[in-house]
Amino acid sequence: MIKAIVFDFDGVILDSERIMYLVMQNLFHRYKVELPLSIWSQAIGTQHGFDSIGYLEEHAHMKIDREAFQEERYALFNQLVDKEEVLPGVKSVLNQAQELGLKIGLATSSKGDWPRKHLSRLGLSDYFMSIKSWDDVTKVKPDPALYNKSLISLGVNPKEAIAIEDSFNGSLAAKRAGMYCIVVPNAVTKQMPFGHVDGSFNSLQDVSLEKLIRYFSPELRKKA
Template identity: 85%
Template structure:
Protein backbone atom coordinates (compact mmCIF):
# COMPACT_ATOMS: atom_id res chain seq x y z
CA UNK A 1 0.00 0.00 0.00
CA UNK A 2 1.19 3.51 -0.78
CA UNK A 3 2.47 5.29 2.31
CA UNK A 4 4.56 8.14 0.87
CA UNK A 5 5.13 10.48 -2.04
CA UNK A 6 8.52 11.89 -2.99
CA UNK A 7 8.76 15.04 -5.09
CA UNK A 8 11.49 16.17 -7.41
CA UNK A 9 12.03 19.92 -7.09
CA UNK A 10 13.18 21.66 -10.28
CA UNK A 11 10.49 21.39 -12.93
CA UNK A 12 7.95 19.83 -10.55
CA UNK A 13 7.61 22.37 -7.73
CA UNK A 14 9.42 25.33 -9.35
CA UNK A 15 9.57 26.07 -13.09
CA UNK A 16 13.33 26.67 -12.91
CA UNK A 17 14.33 24.43 -15.81
CA UNK A 18 12.50 26.53 -18.39
CA UNK A 19 14.07 29.71 -17.00
CA UNK A 20 17.60 28.30 -17.01
CA UNK A 21 17.20 27.19 -20.62
CA UNK A 22 15.99 30.66 -21.65
CA UNK A 23 18.93 32.28 -19.82
CA UNK A 24 21.43 29.93 -21.46
CA UNK A 25 19.94 30.51 -24.89
CA UNK A 26 20.28 34.27 -24.42
CA UNK A 27 23.91 33.99 -23.36
CA UNK A 28 24.80 31.55 -26.14
CA UNK A 29 23.30 33.88 -28.74
CA UNK A 30 25.83 36.54 -27.79
CA UNK A 31 28.41 34.23 -29.32
CA UNK A 32 26.13 33.43 -32.28
CA UNK A 33 25.77 29.84 -31.11
CA UNK A 34 22.46 28.00 -30.92
CA UNK A 35 21.67 25.76 -27.98
CA UNK A 36 19.20 23.12 -29.20
CA UNK A 37 16.82 21.76 -26.61
CA UNK A 38 17.83 18.24 -27.63
CA UNK A 39 21.39 19.04 -26.49
CA UNK A 40 20.51 21.02 -23.38
CA UNK A 41 18.10 18.33 -22.17
CA UNK A 42 21.07 16.08 -21.37
CA UNK A 43 21.69 18.32 -18.33
CA UNK A 44 18.15 18.20 -16.98
CA UNK A 45 17.59 16.25 -13.79
CA UNK A 46 21.28 15.57 -13.20
CA UNK A 47 24.57 17.39 -12.63
CA UNK A 48 27.03 16.01 -15.18
CA UNK A 49 24.98 15.20 -18.25
CA UNK A 50 26.26 18.07 -20.41
CA UNK A 51 29.07 20.61 -20.13
CA UNK A 52 27.56 23.75 -21.60
CA UNK A 53 30.77 25.81 -21.59
CA UNK A 54 32.77 23.11 -23.36
CA UNK A 55 30.03 23.07 -25.97
CA UNK A 56 30.00 26.87 -26.27
CA UNK A 57 33.77 27.15 -26.64
CA UNK A 58 33.83 24.42 -29.27
CA UNK A 59 31.12 26.01 -31.40
CA UNK A 60 32.07 29.66 -30.88
CA UNK A 61 35.76 28.84 -31.29
CA UNK A 62 36.69 31.28 -28.53
CA UNK A 63 37.97 30.95 -24.98
CA UNK A 64 35.26 31.83 -22.44
CA UNK A 65 35.90 33.49 -19.10
CA UNK A 66 34.06 30.76 -17.25
CA UNK A 67 33.89 32.44 -13.87
CA UNK A 68 32.43 35.63 -15.36
CA UNK A 69 30.00 33.64 -17.53
CA UNK A 70 28.72 31.63 -14.57
CA UNK A 71 28.44 34.71 -12.38
CA UNK A 72 26.34 36.57 -14.93
CA UNK A 73 24.26 33.48 -15.71
CA UNK A 74 23.49 32.87 -12.05
CA UNK A 75 22.61 36.51 -11.37
CA UNK A 76 20.17 36.62 -14.29
CA UNK A 77 18.71 33.22 -13.46
CA UNK A 78 18.20 34.01 -9.78
CA UNK A 79 16.56 37.35 -10.57
CA UNK A 80 14.03 35.64 -12.82
CA UNK A 81 13.41 32.53 -10.74
CA UNK A 82 12.86 34.52 -7.56
CA UNK A 83 9.80 35.98 -9.25
CA UNK A 84 8.31 32.54 -9.99
CA UNK A 85 5.47 31.05 -7.98
CA UNK A 86 5.00 27.40 -7.09
CA UNK A 87 3.74 25.33 -10.02
CA UNK A 88 -0.01 24.62 -10.30
CA UNK A 89 -1.32 21.71 -8.27
CA UNK A 90 1.69 21.29 -5.98
CA UNK A 91 0.03 22.78 -2.89
CA UNK A 92 -3.08 20.68 -3.53
CA UNK A 93 -1.07 17.45 -3.71
CA UNK A 94 0.73 18.35 -0.48
CA UNK A 95 -2.54 19.10 1.32
CA UNK A 96 -4.11 15.89 0.02
CA UNK A 97 -1.07 13.88 1.11
CA UNK A 98 -1.36 15.23 4.66
CA UNK A 99 -5.09 14.48 4.72
CA UNK A 100 -4.41 10.90 3.60
CA UNK A 101 -1.70 10.46 6.21
CA UNK A 102 1.08 10.01 3.65
CA UNK A 103 4.70 10.79 4.37
CA UNK A 104 6.24 13.43 2.10
CA UNK A 105 9.81 13.62 0.86
CA UNK A 106 11.91 15.56 -1.63
CA UNK A 107 14.70 14.12 -3.78
CA UNK A 108 16.64 16.63 -5.87
CA UNK A 109 19.95 16.69 -7.74
CA UNK A 110 20.36 20.34 -6.71
CA UNK A 111 22.30 21.49 -3.66
CA UNK A 112 20.29 21.47 -0.48
CA UNK A 113 20.08 25.19 0.15
CA UNK A 114 18.39 25.74 -3.22
CA UNK A 115 15.11 23.85 -2.63
CA UNK A 116 14.99 24.86 1.03
CA UNK A 117 15.20 28.55 0.11
CA UNK A 118 12.25 28.34 -2.26
CA UNK A 119 10.16 25.95 -0.17
CA UNK A 120 10.42 28.48 2.66
CA UNK A 121 9.51 31.28 0.25
CA UNK A 122 6.41 29.33 -0.83
CA UNK A 123 5.51 28.45 2.76
CA UNK A 124 5.73 24.73 1.95
CA UNK A 125 8.82 23.46 3.75
CA UNK A 126 6.93 22.16 6.79
CA UNK A 127 5.12 19.63 4.61
CA UNK A 128 8.36 17.73 3.98
CA UNK A 129 9.57 15.11 6.44
CA UNK A 130 12.71 14.44 4.40
CA UNK A 131 14.78 16.48 1.94
CA UNK A 132 17.57 14.64 0.15
CA UNK A 133 19.82 16.60 -2.21
CA UNK A 134 23.14 16.67 -4.06
CA UNK A 135 24.88 17.11 -0.70
CA UNK A 136 23.63 13.75 0.60
CA UNK A 137 24.86 11.33 -2.07
CA UNK A 138 27.96 10.42 -4.07
CA UNK A 139 25.98 10.22 -7.31
CA UNK A 140 22.85 12.15 -8.30
CA UNK A 141 20.11 11.13 -10.72
CA UNK A 142 19.86 8.98 -12.82
CA UNK A 143 21.57 7.03 -10.05
CA UNK A 144 18.88 5.88 -7.58
CA UNK A 145 20.77 6.96 -4.43
CA UNK A 146 18.66 10.08 -3.79
CA UNK A 147 15.50 8.01 -3.87
CA UNK A 148 16.82 5.10 -1.83
CA UNK A 149 17.97 7.55 0.84
CA UNK A 150 14.57 9.24 0.75
CA UNK A 151 12.81 5.91 1.23
CA UNK A 152 15.07 5.05 4.15
CA UNK A 153 14.46 8.43 5.77
CA UNK A 154 10.70 8.06 5.41
CA UNK A 155 10.75 4.46 6.61
CA UNK A 156 8.91 3.03 3.58
CA UNK A 157 9.65 0.44 0.92
CA UNK A 158 10.01 1.12 -2.82
CA UNK A 159 6.52 -0.16 -3.62
CA UNK A 160 5.05 1.96 -0.84
CA UNK A 161 5.98 5.26 -2.46
CA UNK A 162 5.22 7.30 -5.57
CA UNK A 163 7.86 9.58 -7.09
CA UNK A 164 6.74 12.73 -8.91
CA UNK A 165 9.20 13.70 -11.64
CA UNK A 166 9.47 15.78 -14.80
CA UNK A 167 12.63 14.50 -16.51
CA UNK A 168 14.04 11.32 -18.00
CA UNK A 169 17.03 11.27 -15.62
CA UNK A 170 14.83 11.78 -12.59
CA UNK A 171 12.21 9.23 -13.55
CA UNK A 172 14.92 6.69 -14.39
CA UNK A 173 16.38 7.16 -10.90
CA UNK A 174 12.99 6.53 -9.31
CA UNK A 175 12.38 3.39 -11.33
CA UNK A 176 15.90 2.11 -10.56
CA UNK A 177 15.02 2.55 -6.88
CA UNK A 178 12.02 0.29 -7.47
CA UNK A 179 9.39 2.97 -6.95
CA UNK A 180 6.24 3.87 -8.78
CA UNK A 181 6.80 7.05 -10.79
CA UNK A 182 4.52 9.57 -12.43
CA UNK A 183 5.86 12.39 -14.58
CA UNK A 184 4.61 15.90 -15.26
CA UNK A 185 6.69 17.06 -18.26
CA UNK A 186 7.26 20.77 -18.82
CA UNK A 187 8.31 22.91 -21.78
CA UNK A 188 11.89 21.61 -21.74
CA UNK A 189 11.19 17.96 -20.88
CA UNK A 190 8.06 17.09 -22.84
CA UNK A 191 10.07 15.69 -25.76
CA UNK A 192 11.82 13.14 -23.52
CA UNK A 193 10.99 9.41 -23.66
CA UNK A 194 8.83 8.29 -20.73
CA UNK A 195 7.80 4.79 -21.74
CA UNK A 196 9.26 3.39 -18.52
CA UNK A 197 7.09 5.37 -16.07
CA UNK A 198 3.75 4.51 -14.48
CA UNK A 199 1.79 7.60 -15.48
CA UNK A 200 2.12 10.90 -17.31
CA UNK A 201 0.13 14.07 -16.60
CA UNK A 202 0.02 17.53 -18.15
CA UNK A 203 -0.17 19.16 -14.71
CA UNK A 204 -0.57 18.30 -11.04
CA UNK A 205 -3.59 20.59 -10.99
CA UNK A 206 -6.82 18.66 -10.52
CA UNK A 207 -5.16 15.33 -9.71
CA UNK A 208 -6.88 13.22 -7.07
CA UNK A 209 -4.12 11.77 -4.90
CA UNK A 210 -6.61 9.37 -3.34
CA UNK A 211 -7.27 7.86 -6.77
CA UNK A 212 -3.55 7.57 -7.45
CA UNK A 213 -2.98 5.82 -4.13
CA UNK A 214 -5.77 3.35 -4.90
CA UNK A 215 -4.42 2.76 -8.41
CA UNK A 216 -0.98 1.87 -7.08
CA UNK A 217 -2.34 -0.15 -4.14
CA UNK A 218 -3.69 -3.46 -5.50
CA UNK A 219 -5.07 -4.45 -2.09
CA UNK A 220 -7.32 -1.36 -2.14
CA UNK A 221 -8.45 -1.91 -5.73
CA UNK A 222 -9.48 -5.49 -4.91
CA UNK A 223 -11.90 -4.20 -2.26
CA UNK A 224 -13.80 -1.96 -4.69
Protein backbone atom coordinates in the same frame (compact mmCIF):
# COMPACT_ATOMS: atom_id res chain seq x y z
CA MET B 1 -0.15 0.12 0.21
CA ILE B 2 1.16 3.60 -0.63
CA LYS B 3 2.51 5.37 2.46
CA ALA B 4 4.67 8.16 1.01
CA ILE B 5 5.09 10.58 -1.86
CA VAL B 6 8.44 12.04 -2.91
CA PHE B 7 8.68 15.18 -5.03
CA ASP B 8 11.42 16.32 -7.33
CA PHE B 9 12.00 20.08 -7.00
CA ASP B 10 13.14 21.80 -10.20
CA GLY B 11 10.43 21.61 -12.84
CA VAL B 12 7.92 19.99 -10.47
CA ILE B 13 7.56 22.51 -7.64
CA LEU B 14 9.29 25.51 -9.24
CA ASP B 15 9.48 26.32 -12.97
CA SER B 16 13.24 26.76 -12.77
CA GLU B 17 14.22 24.50 -15.66
CA ARG B 18 12.40 26.61 -18.25
CA ILE B 19 14.02 29.76 -16.87
CA MET B 20 17.53 28.28 -16.91
CA TYR B 21 17.11 27.23 -20.53
CA LEU B 22 15.95 30.74 -21.50
CA VAL B 23 18.95 32.28 -19.71
CA MET B 24 21.35 29.89 -21.43
CA GLN B 25 19.80 30.58 -24.84
CA ASN B 26 20.25 34.32 -24.33
CA LEU B 27 23.88 33.92 -23.27
CA PHE B 28 24.63 31.63 -26.22
CA HIS B 29 23.04 34.09 -28.66
CA ARG B 30 25.65 36.67 -27.67
CA TYR B 31 28.18 34.39 -29.32
CA LYS B 32 25.82 33.70 -32.26
CA VAL B 33 25.53 30.06 -31.16
CA GLU B 34 22.27 28.13 -30.93
CA LEU B 35 21.55 25.84 -27.98
CA PRO B 36 19.03 23.24 -29.17
CA LEU B 37 16.72 21.84 -26.52
CA SER B 38 17.72 18.34 -27.60
CA ILE B 39 21.30 19.16 -26.54
CA TRP B 40 20.46 21.10 -23.37
CA SER B 41 18.14 18.32 -22.16
CA GLN B 42 21.21 16.24 -21.25
CA ALA B 43 21.67 18.56 -18.27
CA ILE B 44 18.10 18.39 -16.97
CA GLY B 45 17.48 16.47 -13.77
CA THR B 46 21.14 15.74 -13.07
CA GLN B 47 24.53 17.39 -12.48
CA HIS B 48 27.44 17.43 -14.94
CA GLY B 49 25.33 15.78 -17.64
CA PHE B 50 26.41 18.34 -20.22
CA ASP B 51 29.41 20.70 -20.45
CA SER B 52 27.55 23.77 -21.73
CA ILE B 53 30.61 26.02 -21.75
CA GLY B 54 32.67 23.41 -23.58
CA TYR B 55 29.88 23.16 -26.16
CA LEU B 56 29.82 26.97 -26.49
CA GLU B 57 33.61 27.14 -26.91
CA GLU B 58 33.50 24.47 -29.60
CA HIS B 59 30.80 26.22 -31.63
CA ALA B 60 31.95 29.80 -31.03
CA HIS B 61 35.58 28.84 -31.82
CA MET B 62 36.94 30.74 -28.84
CA LYS B 63 37.85 30.34 -25.18
CA ILE B 64 35.25 31.38 -22.60
CA ASP B 65 36.00 32.72 -19.13
CA ARG B 66 34.17 29.97 -17.28
CA GLU B 67 34.01 31.72 -13.92
CA ALA B 68 32.63 34.96 -15.39
CA PHE B 69 30.14 33.04 -17.54
CA GLN B 70 28.85 31.06 -14.56
CA GLU B 71 28.58 34.17 -12.38
CA GLU B 72 26.48 35.97 -14.98
CA ARG B 73 24.43 32.86 -15.68
CA TYR B 74 23.38 32.43 -12.07
CA ALA B 75 22.90 36.15 -11.47
CA LEU B 76 20.44 36.33 -14.37
CA PHE B 77 18.80 33.06 -13.38
CA ASN B 78 18.30 34.02 -9.74
CA GLN B 79 16.93 37.42 -10.70
CA LEU B 80 14.17 35.69 -12.66
CA VAL B 81 13.51 32.59 -10.58
CA ASP B 82 13.18 34.53 -7.32
CA LYS B 83 9.95 35.98 -8.73
CA GLU B 84 8.44 32.59 -9.60
CA GLU B 85 5.50 31.16 -7.71
CA VAL B 86 4.83 27.49 -7.02
CA LEU B 87 3.68 25.53 -10.06
CA PRO B 88 -0.06 24.78 -10.46
CA GLY B 89 -1.38 21.84 -8.50
CA VAL B 90 1.59 21.48 -6.14
CA LYS B 91 -0.24 22.77 -3.06
CA SER B 92 -3.27 20.65 -3.94
CA VAL B 93 -1.19 17.46 -4.04
CA LEU B 94 0.64 18.40 -0.84
CA ASN B 95 -2.65 19.02 0.96
CA GLN B 96 -4.10 15.79 -0.40
CA ALA B 97 -1.05 13.92 0.89
CA GLN B 98 -1.46 15.41 4.35
CA GLU B 99 -5.16 14.61 4.45
CA LEU B 100 -4.44 11.00 3.45
CA GLY B 101 -1.74 10.67 6.11
CA LEU B 102 1.11 10.18 3.63
CA LYS B 103 4.71 10.95 4.47
CA ILE B 104 6.13 13.63 2.16
CA GLY B 105 9.72 13.80 0.94
CA LEU B 106 11.83 15.72 -1.55
CA ALA B 107 14.65 14.28 -3.68
CA THR B 108 16.62 16.73 -5.82
CA SER B 109 19.94 16.72 -7.67
CA SER B 110 20.41 20.39 -6.66
CA LYS B 111 22.43 21.48 -3.64
CA GLY B 112 20.38 21.48 -0.45
CA ASP B 113 20.35 25.21 0.21
CA TRP B 114 18.62 25.83 -3.15
CA PRO B 115 15.32 23.94 -2.53
CA ARG B 116 15.25 24.91 1.13
CA LYS B 117 15.50 28.62 0.27
CA HIS B 118 12.61 28.44 -2.17
CA LEU B 119 10.45 26.09 -0.11
CA SER B 120 10.70 28.64 2.69
CA ARG B 121 9.95 31.54 0.32
CA LEU B 122 6.91 29.70 -1.06
CA GLY B 123 5.63 28.70 2.38
CA LEU B 124 6.03 24.96 1.72
CA SER B 125 8.80 23.89 4.12
CA ASP B 126 6.52 22.44 6.78
CA TYR B 127 5.04 19.88 4.41
CA PHE B 128 8.29 17.95 4.04
CA MET B 129 9.41 15.27 6.47
CA SER B 130 12.58 14.55 4.47
CA ILE B 131 14.75 16.52 2.01
CA LYS B 132 17.56 14.71 0.21
CA SER B 133 19.83 16.64 -2.13
CA TRP B 134 23.17 16.71 -3.97
CA ASP B 135 24.91 17.13 -0.61
CA ASP B 136 23.65 13.79 0.68
CA VAL B 137 24.96 11.43 -2.01
CA THR B 138 28.03 10.72 -4.11
CA LYS B 139 25.95 10.26 -7.27
CA VAL B 140 22.83 12.17 -8.26
CA LYS B 141 20.03 11.23 -10.66
CA PRO B 142 19.76 9.12 -12.79
CA ASP B 143 21.50 7.10 -10.07
CA PRO B 144 18.86 5.93 -7.54
CA ALA B 145 20.87 7.04 -4.46
CA LEU B 146 18.73 10.12 -3.73
CA TYR B 147 15.55 8.11 -3.81
CA ASN B 148 17.09 5.26 -1.81
CA LYS B 149 18.07 7.75 0.90
CA SER B 150 14.59 9.31 0.81
CA LEU B 151 12.94 5.92 1.30
CA ILE B 152 15.17 5.14 4.29
CA SER B 153 14.52 8.58 5.80
CA LEU B 154 10.75 8.19 5.37
CA GLY B 155 10.81 4.62 6.65
CA VAL B 156 9.01 3.07 3.69
CA ASN B 157 9.68 0.38 1.10
CA PRO B 158 10.04 1.26 -2.62
CA LYS B 159 6.57 -0.06 -3.53
CA GLU B 160 5.05 2.02 -0.74
CA ALA B 161 6.08 5.30 -2.37
CA ILE B 162 5.26 7.37 -5.45
CA ALA B 163 7.83 9.73 -6.99
CA ILE B 164 6.72 12.83 -8.88
CA GLU B 165 9.18 13.80 -11.60
CA ASP B 166 9.40 15.91 -14.75
CA SER B 167 12.59 14.66 -16.44
CA PHE B 168 14.00 11.47 -17.92
CA ASN B 169 16.98 11.42 -15.54
CA GLY B 170 14.78 11.92 -12.49
CA SER B 171 12.15 9.37 -13.46
CA LEU B 172 14.84 6.82 -14.31
CA ALA B 173 16.33 7.30 -10.83
CA ALA B 174 12.95 6.68 -9.20
CA LYS B 175 12.30 3.53 -11.22
CA ARG B 176 15.83 2.25 -10.51
CA ALA B 177 15.01 2.67 -6.81
CA GLY B 178 12.00 0.40 -7.35
CA MET B 179 9.37 3.10 -6.79
CA TYR B 180 6.23 3.98 -8.65
CA CYS B 181 6.78 7.15 -10.67
CA ILE B 182 4.48 9.64 -12.35
CA VAL B 183 5.75 12.49 -14.50
CA VAL B 184 4.49 16.00 -15.16
CA PRO B 185 6.55 17.09 -18.19
CA ASN B 186 7.12 20.81 -18.72
CA ALA B 187 8.12 22.98 -21.67
CA VAL B 188 11.73 21.73 -21.67
CA THR B 189 11.09 18.06 -20.82
CA LYS B 190 7.97 17.19 -22.80
CA GLN B 191 10.04 15.79 -25.70
CA MET B 192 11.81 13.27 -23.44
CA PRO B 193 11.05 9.53 -23.58
CA PHE B 194 8.88 8.42 -20.65
CA GLY B 195 7.87 4.90 -21.64
CA HIS B 196 9.29 3.52 -18.38
CA VAL B 197 7.07 5.50 -15.96
CA ASP B 198 3.73 4.57 -14.38
CA GLY B 199 1.73 7.61 -15.43
CA SER B 200 1.97 11.02 -17.07
CA PHE B 201 -0.05 14.18 -16.37
CA ASN B 202 -0.20 17.58 -18.04
CA SER B 203 -0.36 19.28 -14.64
CA LEU B 204 -0.44 18.34 -10.96
CA GLN B 205 -3.86 19.99 -11.00
CA ASP B 206 -5.03 16.79 -12.73
CA VAL B 207 -3.74 14.48 -9.98
CA SER B 208 -5.98 12.75 -7.46
CA LEU B 209 -3.78 10.99 -4.91
CA GLU B 210 -6.70 8.90 -3.72
CA LYS B 211 -7.12 7.48 -7.24
CA LEU B 212 -3.37 6.95 -7.61
CA ILE B 213 -3.16 5.10 -4.33
CA ARG B 214 -6.01 2.84 -5.37
CA TYR B 215 -4.37 2.25 -8.76
CA PHE B 216 -0.99 1.37 -7.22
CA SER B 217 -2.46 -0.75 -4.41
CA PRO B 218 -3.65 -4.16 -5.70
CA GLU B 219 -5.25 -4.96 -2.33
CA LEU B 220 -7.51 -1.91 -2.64
CA ARG B 221 -8.42 -2.66 -6.25
CA LYS B 222 -9.59 -6.14 -5.21
CA LYS B 223 -11.96 -4.60 -2.65
CA ALA B 224 -13.41 -2.12 -5.14
